[in-house]
Each structure stands twice: as C-alpha cells, then as structure tokens.
Amino acid sequence: MADLTATAVPLSLDRREGVPLRVALMRAQSRARRRAFLLVLPLLLFIVITFMIPIAQMLQRSVYNDGFSQTSPHLAEWFAANPAGTEPDETAFAALAADLVLMNQNRLAGAAGTRINYLAPGSRSLFTAAARGADGLKPPYKAALLAEDSAWGDPLIWTAMREAASPWTSDFYLIGLDARRSADGGIERAAETNRVYLPLYMRTFVLSGLITGICLLLAFPIAHLLATLPLARANLLMILVLLPFWTSLLVRTTSWIVLLQGQGVFNGLLVASGVIDDANRLELIYNQIGTIIVMVHILLPFMVLPIYSVMRVIPPSYARAARSLGATSWTTFRRVYLPQTLPGIGAGVLLVFILAVGYYITPALVGGAEGQLFSNQIQFHMSKSNWSQAAALSSMLLVGVLLLYWLYDRLVGIDKLKFG
Amino acid sequence: MALPTYADPLERAWHYAYLAICTMIFVFLIAPIIVIIPLSFNAEPFFTFTRKMLTLDPQGYSLRWYDALLTVGMQTPDAPRDGSWWSDLWQNAAWVQAARNSVIIGLGATVLSTGLGTLAALGLSRPEMPYRRLIMAVLISPMIVPVIIVATGMFFFFSNPCVMLGVECGRLTSSYAGVVLAHAVLGVPFVIITVTATLSGFDQSLIRAASSLGARPPTIFFNVILPLILPGVISGGLFAFITSFDEVVAVMFIAGPDQQTIPRQMWNGIREQISPTILAVATILVALSIALLTTIELLRRRSDRLRGVTGR
Numbered sequence: 063m064a065d066l067t068a069t070a071v072p073l074s075l076d077r078r079e080g081v082p083l084r085v086a087l088m089r090a091q092s093r094a095r096r097r098a099f100l101l102v103l104p105l106l107l108f109i110v111i112t113f114m115i116p117i118a119q120m121l122q123r124s125v126y127n128d129g130f131s132q133t134s135p136h137l138a139e140w141f142a143a144n145p146a147g148t149e150p151d152e153t154a155f156a157a158l159a160a161d162l163v164l165m166n167q168n169r170l171a172g173a174a175g176t177r178i179n180y181l182a183p184g185s186r187s188l189f190t191a192a193a194r195g196a197d198g199l200k201p202p203y204k205a206a207l208l209a210e211d212s213a214w215g216d217p218l219i220w221t222a223m224r225e226a227a228s229p230w231t232s233d234f235y236l237i238g239l240d241a242r243r244s245a246d247g248g249i250e251r252a253a254e255t256n257r258v259y260l261p262l263y264m265r266t267f268v269l270s271g272l273i274t275g276i277c278l279l280l281a282f283p284i285a286h287l288l289a290t291l292p293l294a295r296a297n298l299l300m301i302l303v304l305l306p307f308w309t310s311l312l313v314r315t316t317s318w319i320v321l322l323q324g325q326g327v328f329n330g331l332l333v334a335s336g337v338i339d340d341a342n343r344l345e346l347i348y349n350q351i352g353t354i355i356v357m358v359h360i361l362l363p364f365m366v367l368p369i370y371s372v373m374r375v376i377p378p379s380y381a382r383a384a385r386s387l388g389a390t391s392w393t394t395f396r397r398v399y400l401p402q403t404l405p406g407i408g409a410g411v412l413l414v415f416i417l418a419v420g421y422y423i424t425p426a427l428v429g430g431a432e433g434q435l436f437s438n439q440i441q442f443h444m445s446k447s448n449w450s451q452a453a454a455l456s457s458m459l460l461v462g463v464l465l466l467y468w469l470y471d472r473l474v475g476i477d478k479l480k481f482g
Numbered sequence: 483m484a485l486p487t488y489a490d491p492l493e494r495a496w497h498y499a500y501l502a503i504c505t506m507i508f509v510f511l512i513a514p515i516i517v518i519i520p521l522s523f524n525a526e527p528f529f530t531f532t533r534k535m536l537t538l539d540p541q542g543y544s545l546r547w548y549d550a551l552l553t554v555g556m557q558t559p560d561a562p563r564d565g566s567w568w569s570d571l572w573q574n575a576a577w578v579q580a581a582r583n584s585v586i587i588g589l590g591a592t593v594l595s596t597g598l599g600t601l602a603a604l605g606l607s608r609p610e611m612p613y614r615r616l617i618m619a620v621l622i623s624p625m626i627v628p629v630i631i632v633a634t635g636m637f638f639f640f641s642n643p644c645v646m647l648g649v650e651c652g653r654l655t656s657s658y659a660g661v662v663l664a665h666a667v668l669g670v671p672f673v674i675i676t677v678t679a680t681l682s683g684f685d686q687s688l689i690r691a692a693s694s695l696g697a698r699p700p701t702i703f704f705n706v707i708l709p710l711i712l713p714g715v716i717s718g719g720l721f722a723f724i725t726s727f728d729e730v731v732a733v734m735f736i737a738g739p740d741q742q743t744i745p746r747q748m749w750n751g752i753r754e755q756i757s758p759t760i761l762a763v764a765t766i767l768v769a770l771s772i773a774l775l776t777t778i779e780l781l782r783r784r785s786d787r788l789r790g791v792t793g794r
Contacts (some may be wrong), residue, residue: 093775094610101605102617105670113624113667115646116639117631123638182625188696281509287504301775302508308771308778310728312748313764317514319756320529327517330530362511385486391493404515420628422731427752437630444634444735450501456631467626476618 085298121460124234124453129177130226133170136160138227150220155203158214158223162196165189174226180451181233181243188213234454263458266436269354270418274365276333276358277414278407281365285406288366289373300370307363315427318356322346353425353433360424361417365410371480372406409478412470420463487495515768522761529758535790551577557686577747577763579591583725584743587658591665591726598666599673604707606674607681618674625671634733640736654736664732667720675747676721680714680785713785717778724774 136157175189534542553559555576640654654660
C-alpha cells in the first residue's frame with residue numbers, strides 16, 4: 063500500500079490536465095461566448111455597414127453643408143476677424159467680390175445661392191446675378207455691389223453668409239425647430255406664418271396617438287373573443303386578422319381608395335340606401351380622415367396579436383372566482399381581467415405608435431394635403447435636393463422613434479416581439 | 483365563448499352587442515380585401531358595383547382589366563396572339579417586367595437575410611451570448627426606424643459606397659445588388675424574430691448529445707438543428723420575401739428604371755390616374771397572400787407538432 067501511494071500521480075479533483083478547474087471553466091465559457099458571438103457577427107457587420115453607417119452618414123449632412131463655404135474663403139477670413147454684428151465695411155465687400163469671382167469661375171454660384179436661400183428666402187438670384195457680373199466689379203466694391211442690388215446691404219443676408227461660411231452648421235436644425243437667426247446673430251422664433259415643422263411634428267404624434275387609440279379600441283374586443291373561443295374556431299377567425307397582415311400594403315391602400323372615394327363603393331351604398339343624397343357624397347379619402355381610416359386598418363393586426371397572446375394565457379378561473387365572491391361583471395372586468403391584459407396592451411400600443419410615427423406610404427397616397435405626416439416632409443425636401451434639411455428632419459424623427467423604441471425595450475422587451 | 487348560466491338580462495344584451503361589435507370589426511378588417519376581387523372583373527371602368535354585376539349578369543363581368551394588365555408596355559399589343567406576341571409580352575410588358583424584378587429581388591433579399599439571420603439567431607439563442615439585448619435591439623431596428631430614413635441613408639451611401647475608405651468604387655444605386663441589399667436589411671428583423679421564437683422551444687441538450695456522440699458542428703447543424711427549426715426558418719424566409727415583395731420606398735430611392743417592381747408600378751398607378759388595372763394586380767396579390775398565409779399556417783402546425791405542443 064505504501065508503495066502504491068508513492069508512485070501514483072497525485073490525484074487532484076480541482077485540476078483538469080494540470081489546469082485549475084476554475085480557470086478551465088472560465089476558458090470554456092469564454093470560448094462558448096466567442097463562438098456564439100461569431101455566429102452573430104456576419105449579420106451584425108452586414109447591418110452596421112448597410113444600415114447604420116448609411117444613416118449616420120446621412121445624419122452628418124444635417125450639420126455639414128459646404129454649398130456656400132466651398133467658394134467663400136475670403137468671406138470666411140473676414141467673418142473670423144470681425145465679430146457678429148459688425149457692419150460690413152469695404153473690406154467685407156471686397157472679400158465678397160473676390161468670392162463671387164470664385165463662384166463664377168467654378169460655376170458654383172447656384173449652389174452658394176441655394177445655401178443662403180434656405181436662411182434668407184429669395185436671395186438665390188442675388189448670387190447668380192452678381193456672380194455673372196463679378197469679373198467686371200471695380201473698387202469701391204461696397205458702392206458697386208449696392209448699386210447693382212440694394213439687397214446686399216440687408217443684414218439678414220450677412221448673418222446668413224456668416225453662418226454658411228463654415229461648412230459645419232446648426233442652421234437646418236434651427237429651421238426644423240421653426241427658429242431663425244436674427245440680424246445680430248441671436249436666435250429668434252420664425253414668423254408665425256412660417257412655423258411649419260413643429261406643428262407638423264406635433265400633428266404626427268397626435269395623429270399617431272389617435273390611430274393607436276382607435277386600434278386599441280378595435281383590437282381589444284376581437285382579441286378577447288379570439289382568446290376565449292375554443293382554439294379551433296379561434297384559429298379560423300384568426301385568419302381574418304392575419305390575411306390583412308399578409309396582404310400588400312399597397313393593395314390595402316388601393317382597396318380603401320376604391321371603397322371610400324367620392325364615386326366609390328361606400329358612398330354608392332349610402333346614396334343608394336338614401337342616407338345621403340347624390341350631391342353630398344362624403345369626403346372620406348385624400349384628407350386626414352383617409353389617413354386615419356387606412357392606417358388603423360393597416361396597423362390593427364400589430365395591436366391584436368400581442369394582446370391576443372397575453373389574453374390567451376389568462377386563466378378564466380380568476381374571473382369566475384371574482385364573480386363567485388360577489389363582484390359584478392363590470393368590476394370583474396375592471397379589477398381582475400383588465401390588469402392582467404396590461405402587458406399585451408403595452409406591447410401593442412407602443413409597437414403601433416412607433417410604426418405609425420414613421421409612416422410614409424399611406425399618408426402620401428391617401429392623406430391629401432392635411433393628412434401628411436413628418437416622413438412626407440422629409441421626402442419633400444429629398445425631392446427638392448435640400449439634403450441637409452431632409453437629414454435634419456430625419457434626425458428629429460429618429461430621436462422620437464428611438465426614444466419610443468428604448469421605452470418599448472424597457473417595458474416590454476424586444477425579445478417578446480412575435481408575429482402570430 | 484358561451485354565456486354563463488348566471489348571466490342576468492343586461493349581461494345577455496351586452497353579450498350579443500359585444501358579438502355584433504366584434505363582427506363589425508372583422509368586417510372592417512376583411513371587407514376592403516374582399517371587395518376588390520369582384521370589382522377587378524368589372525366590365526365597366528368604374529370602381530362601384532354596376533347594376534349588371536349585382537344581378538349576376540355575366541355581361542357585367544369581364545377579364546378586360548387582366549388583359550389590359552398584360553399588354554401595358556408591349557410593342558404590338560393588338561397583334562394575333564402567336565409566338566411573337568408572347569415573346570413581346572415576356573420582353574416588354576411593364577407588369578411582367580415588374581413581376582420578374584420583384585421575384586429576382588425578393589429571392590435575393592430572402593436568401594441573404596434568411597442565411598445571415600438564421601446564423602445570428604442560433605448565436606442569439608445560446609445562453610452564453612454576450613450583449614444579447616443590445617445586439618438584438620440593433621438587429622431589430624430596421625423594422626423600427628422609419629423606412630424613409632433608411633431609404634434616404636442608403637440612397638447616399640449606395641451612390642458611393644467606398645467614400646469612407648476615400649476611394650471611388652462604382653455605385654450600387656440603379657442596380658439589382660443595391661435593391662437586394664436594402665431589402666435584405668429590411669427583412670432581417672422578421673427573420674430574427676421568427677427564428678429566435680422557434681429556437682426558444684429548441685432543446686439545447688440535443689446539441690450536447692450530438693457532440694458527445696462525436697458529431698462535428700456542421701453535422702450537428704444540418705442533421706440535428708436544421709430539421710427541427712426548418713419550419714421557423716421557412717416562415718422567417720417567407721416574411722423576408724413578402725417584406726421585399728411589398729416594399730416601395732427603398733425601390734423609389736435606390737432602383738433605376740430597370741429595377742421597377744410590382745409595388746413601384748402600383749405606386750405610379752395609384753398616384754396618377756387610378757385605373758381598374760390596379761384592381762386586377764391587387765386581386766392577384768391577394769391570391770398570393772392567401773397562398774402564403776396557408777403555407778405559414780401549415781408550417782406553424784408542423785413546428786408545433788415537432789416541438790410537442792399539441793394545443794388541442
């Protein structure tokens with residue numbers, strides 16, 4: 063016995079192949095973590111490169127616009143030497159004249175004028191006209207330019223040029239927030255009639271809230287019905303919810319146009335049944351009502367599905383217990399049933415609201431003038447090649463949506479998202 | 483849902499009112515989809531039911547809008563329908579082109595997003611996955627970020643994809659590749675959600691059992707994991723396909739005239755003068771979505787069976 067113990071390898075339970083177990087476990091775990099991460103990595107890279115970088119790059123345009131600054135080195139120098147509010151003197155006008163020559167040479171007067179035009183509407187032609195005659199300008203420049211067009215003395219133009227002389231700018235956010243730069247370089251609210259974006263921003267959120275509310279009102283009863291029916295019949299009725307979900311958005315929008323337009327099925331039905339007369343057909347489409355009706359229809363399944371999946375697992379015995387203890391059916395619903403459905407309601411409401419806020423297609427097709435949402439304004443600026451403004455509005459919308467998304471993750475959890 | 487025996491008359495009344503309300507909501511959901519089907523066979527260029535249609539007179543119905551649908555864009559739509567007419571149709575008809583583009587782009591985007599998405603879902607459903615919540619949030623975000631923002635960003639990026647590296651390397655706008663990449667991004671969240679949901683019912687010990695029996699990772703994936711999660715992968719793929727098949731904003735920004743898809747054509751049709759031809763397209767698409775829904779439902783049942791969830 064004594065010999066055996068002497069020759070045997072010391073047996074140890076806390077080592078594996080000479081490595082302490084704790085270390086071995088940690089190594090195995092980090093290997094497993096690495097493996098799991100490697101599986102996700104290709105998709106993560108794909109999303110970062112084709113989704114996140116493009117959006118980041120686009121958002122950079124909201125604070126970067128070199129339309130004016132690329133041809134205004136002389137003015138930039140003068141602005142750097144003189145603080146905001148300085149009356150433009152002869153050297154300032156000389157710098158302007160030198161830059162106008164540059165613009166003319168590079169054929170960039172249009173781009174420069176467009177950049178100033180965002181801040182001081184109507185000034186684009188000022189630049190194109192002055193750049194054409196820039197080579198003929200003689201000192202004294204101030205008198206020469208003012209003689210050409212007295213608008214060159216307008217302090218607003220000079221504030222705008224000061225801001226635009228640097229490619230980095232907050233102008234587009236100012237415009238997006240319905241504010242502007244005053245002549246002394248401060249910030250003031252835009253004129254009442256020019257306030258466009260904040261009211262639209264508010265309207266987008268209010269309309270989305272309204273649409274979400276209607277969706278909830280419509281989704282709750284049918285989700286409850288589906289959850290309390292026997293599964294076979296519930297699955298059959300579920301098709302009525304899932305078929306719209308799977309049907310093309312454009313098809314559904316088309317159908318609603320056909321149903322709701324002046325000469326459409328719904329109005330035809332009302333006229334034929336004598337509810338309204340032929341001259342007073344209801345205007346249900348190409349306005350705010352149209353946007354609301356169609357968006358409710360499109361987003362309703364996103365509300366029904368999460369509420370249904372929560373209701374399905376609520377034991378019916380709770381309601382029976384409440385009734386047997388003397389609660390009325392209303393009390394049972396309010397105090398026992400409703401609180402248990404809240405997780406589903408929260409998930410549905412947030413999801414529908416998030417999707418509604420960013421909607422573009424439906425408002426564009428059926429919204430007319432007053433049913434447009436914030437996304438449509440972004441598209442408007444894109445179509446006018448005012449990219450910086452589109453980017454600034456995009457980032458405003460994105461901030462709202464991401465906040466809601468964060469809230470969704472906190473309250474519901476992204477991994478709870480499911481279809482069907 | 484039967485009415486309990488202890489219900490009083492008021493509760494009974496409410497119960498029937500409730501059923502009526504539910505019926506109305508279901509009608510609201512389904513009516514718009516059903517209504518366009520008969521209207522697409524209208525013999526007149528109207529968007530209402532004519533008297534002849536209501537009396538089921540065969541003369542009130544016709545296939546003229548389906549015919550018009552086929553011949554838009556053809557060089558000789560009125561020629562006799564022989565071989566050259568059909569080849570003209572295949573070459574030039576606007577909607578046939580659009581359908582072809584939709585299928586090509588849809589398949590490309592589906593393969594890309596389902597392949598990468600399934601791999602990622604496998605990683606995400608492992609208990610060791612680090613930063614799961616954050617990564618999940620990033621991967622789902624293409625569904626959350628307004629599509630106009632996504633499309634705008636991609637429009638700039640695809641115009642010069644290598645600008646970050648400081649070199650020019652061609653462009654992805656006006657190309658199939660660009661649209662496929664964009665649609666793949668938009669399809670990823672649906673694949674991730676569907677496949678991780680399937681994997682949540684997957685018994686991870688099967689993997690350990692397989693490897694203790696000596697199987698290598700690829701064998702484990704193809705012989706153990708894939709057969710079990712295949713229904714989820716296919717329905718994720720179908721989601722990705724329908725997302726691409728129904729997408730119009732990214733196509734508007736990224737595609738060139740050669741990559742016009744069905745939704746893009748419909749968009750034009752609705753924006754300009756809406757004609758009953760659109761209803762014919764819509765009807766075909768409704769038929770397609772019914773087919774897809776049926777497939778998904780069958781897959782779901784199969785998946786439930788495989789996972790041992792009987793439910794009834």
